[in-house]
Amino acid sequence: MQVVEGSYAIAHAVKRCRPDVISAYPITPQTHIVEDLAQFVADGELECEFVPVDSEHSAMSVALGASAVGARAYSASTSQGLALMWEVLYNVSGMRLPVVMTAVNRAMSAPLSIWNDQQDTIGARDSGWIQIYVEDIQEAHDAMIQGYKIAESKDVMLPLMVCADGFILTHTYEPVVLAEQIEVDDFLPPYEPEYFLSVDNPLSFGCFAEPDKYMEFRYMQHEAMDRARIKIKEVADEFGKAFGRYYGGLIEGYNLDGAEIVLLTFGSIIGTIKEVVDREKNVGILKIRSYRPFPLVEIRDALKDAKVVAVIEKDFSAGFEGALFTDVKAALYNHINDLKMLGFVVGLGGRDVRADDILEIIKRSKSAMDGGITDEWQFIGLRGELL
Amino acid sequence: MQVVEGSYAIAHAVKRCRPDVISAYPITPQTHIVEDLAQFVADGELECEFVPVDSEHSAMSVALGASAVGARAYSASTSQGLALMWEVLYNVSGMRLPVVMTAVNRAMSAPLSIWNDQQDTIGARDSGWIQIYVEDIQEAHDAMIQGYKIAESKDVMLPLMVCADGFILTHTYEPVVLAEQIEVDDFLPPYEPEYFLSVDNPLSFGCFAEPDKYMEFRYMQHEAMDRARIKIKEVADEFGKAFGRYYGGLIEGYNLDGAEIVLLTFGSIIGTIKEVVDREKNVGILKIRSYRPFPLVEIRDALKDAKVVAVIEKDFSAGFEGALFTDVKAALYNHINDLKMLGFVVGLGGRDVRADDILEIIKRSKSAMDGGITDEWQFIGLRGELL
Amino acid sequence: MKNLFASGHRACGGCGMAIAIKLILEATGENVFVVSPTGCLEIVSSPYPETSWRVPWIHSLFENAASVASGIEAGLKALGRKDEGKVLAIGGDGGTADIGMGALSGMFERGHDVTYICYDNEAYMNTGVQRSSMTPIGASATTTPAGKVSYGEIHPKKDLVSIAVAHGLGYVASASVGYAADLMDKVKKAVDHDGPSFIHLHSSCCTGWRHPSSKTVEVMRLAVLTGLWPLYEVVDGEVVNVKRLAKRLPVEDYLKTQGRFSHLFKTDEGAEVIRQIQAMADANAEQYGLDLDIEE
Amino acid sequence: MKNLFASGHRACGGCGMAIAIKLILEATGENVFVVSPTGCLEIVSSPYPETSWRVPWIHSLFENAASVASGIEAGLKALGRKDEGKVLAIGGDGGTADIGMGALSGMFERGHDVTYICYDNEAYMNTGVQRSSMTPIGASATTTPAGKVSYGEIHPKKDLVSIAVAHGLGYVASASVGYAADLMDKVKKAVDHDGPSFIHLHSSCCTGWRHPSSKTVEVMRLAVLTGLWPLYEVVDGEVVNVKRLAKRLPVEDYLKTQGRFSHLFKTDEGAEVIRQIQAMADANAEQYGLDLDIEE
């Protein structure tokens, strides 16, 4: 174990995956990751093509081209950058290219904010990318390695983004076990795609599909996501065996036994919540690791003994409510209809989420359990004097 | 009434709104709208700045700049183009600029498809834009005029997209009442924003917000969406009075009285569904006009006597299910828990939705009502031989 | 012929671009990776499960061909497969000079070993003849139509060759589908050149330009012969191998072949625009020394 | 002074860009609409509710300043407010030459009456000194760091002035924060010019270039005096008003002032790179006729 910056841990893990092509465009708070990788290259520690592109749109396009030719490709971005590569995101997944990226979570402009929330990757939830949200730096590091194995699996062949809270994880120093090369080499086989661009078998990539076929291509993506559900769990298990660290498959419970109130969420906020929950009775945590594919069945199973579920997230769909809140309720409908579901929006644009905020959420959840009245969906931590 | 192409009707309505600046980039099947507008300009029928930009990103950015300076701005796009302007979409809404656009619905690449589905605008549901989905050409025409009034209302000040199914509405000819200039002038006041860029009062637009303020700006967007709920209804009423045509406010029911099975959907598919439903007993339709803001309360109210709700849509969130299906279930949870909710994906990438498909959906809904087993969420119209 | 661009593609009969592709691949041979942005080329050549390409080919989006090509080049390098083939991007004027301009500039600047060929049919043809930054002055396009108060496009074409040269490219050339041998020669040079190279290729679209399909090659030649489309190379910043004209034809000879210019022949304003176009041809002649001095 | 750029902005002490903005606004006066992309300028000048701007100003995104400026110009025209003021975009090298290149090229091509000034501090400073296409050869930036097997940036700077000229602009100029009067003069000309105009403005970032904050102006001047940053205008395609140098200084005089080049002075490879940089200065001298012939 070693005290390193989150970004360094992520860059280190990426290095260990032996990417052939790295292509990224700087944007706060993703920069340190890419800078560390650039330094590895400049120091001869990592042999790969590092392509310093002109934009995020190009970053993902370079990764796409590299992946199509059979190279293992990496990128990283956040918020504005992710939005700028939007079209390419859908394209990469539709082309079934297993590009892996670190999506550092940051708020969306306007107003511009370089600070953390999860509006950016949440907005990419339809894009056909697998999304793994991580809780701490170690998990971020480990998820990069797992990520390639999941994405490149023949059953899956989908791109994958590891979503890590900006600043909170990328700019924090804490003790991390950095993977050894030999460990990763043993765990992660080289990328050997079934189809790739080559002069020997000159395939055409990126054909268009007329109405008599398009829908089936989309369905195949859906099926791949279904298979990814299994693969993610498998890889988590294998990783656990190889590295001795396990974070759950699609979800992970914490203090769920007998919990009447379950705080359901993802990302770095879980650390603070655990701290709080340890001091509470009958309050558990359900952590969503894989947001896409969405763990429908697992969530139903994990919540079956709960009374109140408080979904906590750093995003919302303007004109509706928090996206995770929506998704969880939808997953339960038709199955478990008697829960009291509450949604809480916290920490937008870097608003710090304090233990007190979590306590407030627990308080309101308890009140809801006892039949008290509370809004179904609400913002926590607003500064009323500004409104 | 006059038989015109859908695109022409839309272009005509836009012309009647007297936009100051039009900025759009061609993309099938949006092109005819923009071409018609270009011809109006070339023929001196419409006085405005028509800016033929280099990309959709620029199209929306030009609209943004024009709107900031106090001009009424219009754009139109679809699918790939909408994805390319993604970052600007969030920016325009965050800057609270009431740009109005026609978002022609088309599938997302890859594989490339120029044909209709709703994956594109569905993917923009978090972006802070008001989204109005229309059923036919007349409604598309009328929604453009309503759109400016809603968006520019002092209470709202949010951008708005009218979502119209590509080809199916844009390339079809049918009888439409084209608004007269005087009618529209009476209905729609000139755009007179409270804040705009000017040398006389040199404000700064687009400042950034630190963590102590960002969240409140987002909350204000949320509140504006709430107010938009009311405004959309008001404007629909006013429009009904002025023009004699009314399509519902946020939602519209059809044959809902006593309906045990409700087909819930939006867009052009409703025409075909009405045709089918007229021949069925106890089957009604709930049409979502305003998808954002999402009509939570109205939906609950409309569905309270239903038994089975079949949500039909032309999109899905990869790794989960149809987005509308998700949203509707979420809106019901905590309120109406005893419905059988079914989700159906149809018509992706231009797959024609036939009356038979609707009948099949009704059949499956009936079977579900009678306790039969059917998947909760399924694709209709797949060609199994391709899979 | 190698027929690396297979028959059965869906281009309009008489499409200049279709001629261009077969000639380009004839010149490169089969050891080449081709990237195309969205546009007529992509649409006519790749309706799944059909493709007309017999070389490895990829289409991603409308605006990112240069970046995808960069990625392929980087990938081949990283995988030690650089010798397998050269990387070639072939894009329309819209995909190159408008929406793809940023990516192109980036690819140039980073010095990727990629040849980029822009087949310039002077409008967005795939979507129905909308103007691009390459649509010439006076042409009617669907977003800059001729009309009661308009004579069509008002901006001159972007000078892509000069822009490429300004990026410091070692090999840049203009070419025309009407001059097959010249084109193939230039393609070979461009592909052989190390680092980025660029060819700006004039390519008629009979549908969009509105001339009979049989006239494609003839019309292309007229563009050259009137001085509106000079043929030349720029090697390390020096203009060389200018195709000189024994007798430059008046621009009307070119304009009148095409429906997109027909309105110019109907009004006084149109006549003025034609004079303007003639002046542009004259300026080209001056700049590139097009006119063969008979005395010489 | 008009102080249209208010004190209290948050730029690092000694920031060249801060000097640039005050001089630019001094030259334009208050009747101007300013657009800035994301970058140091935007971040240091506009933390809500504070702004340093006393002219109407807008920031939207990192890559769309030219398009937003186009929209403002179009809007003013449509509203009959064109006389209210000129439109000015001021962007960093990244926002201009990399991510904003497509939008810039489009704005040029469409002929909007906008002056675009790129303050070039030769890297992405706002995000922590990552390389841009404007980072000079040999400079260490955080994404092209000097390291055991690297001497930093390997690509020459994009020649933005030539690119703008290739777009057919009537007024293009290079300028330097080290030459205030020259800069203000050029800004006035650019703004007065009808249609698009462009100024490429060298602007030191003491933080990123790693020199003492007090040396900003001095370092900028050294760039000019070594021939690495020629000052000139291009009017209707002709290079004019070149600032000529009585005695051109060796490039080391410039390089050694800055930490970003310090590694070059430590290795043989570095020495070779310095020779390469000197050759670039010599080439500039040749191309622009920088050296005053003492005989003259």
Next chain:
Amino acid sequence: MKLRIGAIADPGTSVVNLTGGWRTEIPRITPELCIRCFNCVIYCPESAVKYSDKEGIYFDYDYCKGCGICSNECSGHAIYMEMEEK
């Protein structure tokens, strides 16, 4: 047919699309006039003009769209177009 992921197609498969059906006019050759300039071969957008030493210039009517370029560019005026009866 099962779809292949990513809509990846095998080389040259467009030959199944017989575009000859698009034709309204059809090129014919008068072999005696042919001077072997090969303009027809070079400029046919469909690669539908073939040549063999034995047969000289001939057409692949499976793909010929009848555009008329070969005829227009024929140095020997050897190729003429005629309306095609179907």
Next chain:
Amino acid sequence: MKLRIGAIADPGTSVVNLTGGWRTEIPRITPELCIRCFNCVIYCPESAVKYSDKEGIYFDYDYCKGCGICSNECSGHAIYMEMEEK
């Protein structure tokens, strides 16, 4: 303070941010040496060098960040920097 929609700010409001606190060194002037070249006024990034006929060159210490440019560029060597004690 109520937020204004769109994060729109009133002109010149950054003056509330007194950046003088950032300073570690402080510029001082020896008026006799000043030759009125105004380099200091022109090049101060903070617009913190002022001039009036009466007072000559003086500094606005509310904003001066102590960068030292004025001193470095002073033609008359009239401006010097010293460590600031706080």
Next chain:
Amino acid sequence: MKELRIHGRGGQGSVTAAELLAIAAFRDRKYSQAFPAFGAERRGAPVMAFMRVDDEPIRIRSQVYEPDYVMVQDASLIGVVDFMSGLKDGGILLINTPKSPEELGLKGNFTLRTINATAIAKEMIGRPIVNTTMMGAFAGVTGAVSLHAVIYAVKERFRGVAGDNNAKAIKRAYDLMIEGVSS
């Protein structure tokens, strides 16, 4: 409701024919709808367009699978395209060809009419653009739209001499069909 499917080639005005027929039908005080088979087809490639006409407002938006009428603008499509697909029992098939119905030898429970629209168009309009002529024939054969309305719709689109010539071609085609003449 009656449904028409038009087969033609890219560039031959099939969509315009459908559109103008919809306008004509509306002129007849019926409700109508016209639309192309949405696609990316190039000039020369086979294309389709559709038209619906009804006494009630038309709400259905799916494609036409079982047309009452099929109109083939270009005889070269015979053998290339399955234009008889779904044609209703007792439906009408109208083909532009110099051949007689018998010569075509098409079998099925439908009425087959042929017309040499190309010849008529060449003669009366001066160009082999057959779409308007075919509209006249369609009116004559089916009665789904009136001759008067077809001429109205075409003259609204093509003003002056062009309109007059088109009208003449339409009338001629209409008359031939009414007279029961097939080419």
Next chain:
Amino acid sequence: MKELRIHGRGGQGSVTAAELLAIAAFRDRKYSQAFPAFGAERRGAPVMAFMRVDDEPIRIRSQVYEPDYVMVQDASLIGVVDFMSGLKDGGILLINTPKSPEELGLKGNFTLRTINATAIAKEMIGRPIVNTTMMGAFAGVTGAVSLHAVIYAVKERFRGVAGDNNAKAIKRAYDLMIEGVSS
């Protein structure tokens, strides 16, 4: 768990100090966490960094509101920044200044220590970069990290002579604090 807040100016190495203290604490076989106050501050502007140390793994990720320790790297911040905000009762405030605690006249239920780190750094490191020196002082004053670990962390980062010099400065500062000397 103990929490530290460091106040400094952009460019003075406050984040590095927090980082190296976290490394040192880990070297002491404790768990630690360090992070900056995330922001866009430019060189010269006031900045903050935080460090936590505990015997258990640290999971909390909110900012530090009630620090046990506050360290001020730059006396010029006095009066500019509210560095005493939230300082725990009985906490420790360590300021780099030539002044004595008394001269500063700060009141509250905390221990105030001062050290002339700038002088030490200038003397021993040759530059007025005080972050490492302050780390030594911090170790001496708080005992939250050991001297040995601080030196270890700093020497891992700065090799050779620089490391040695830094170590000396650290040791000096540590000793001064242990001896109870305030500047």
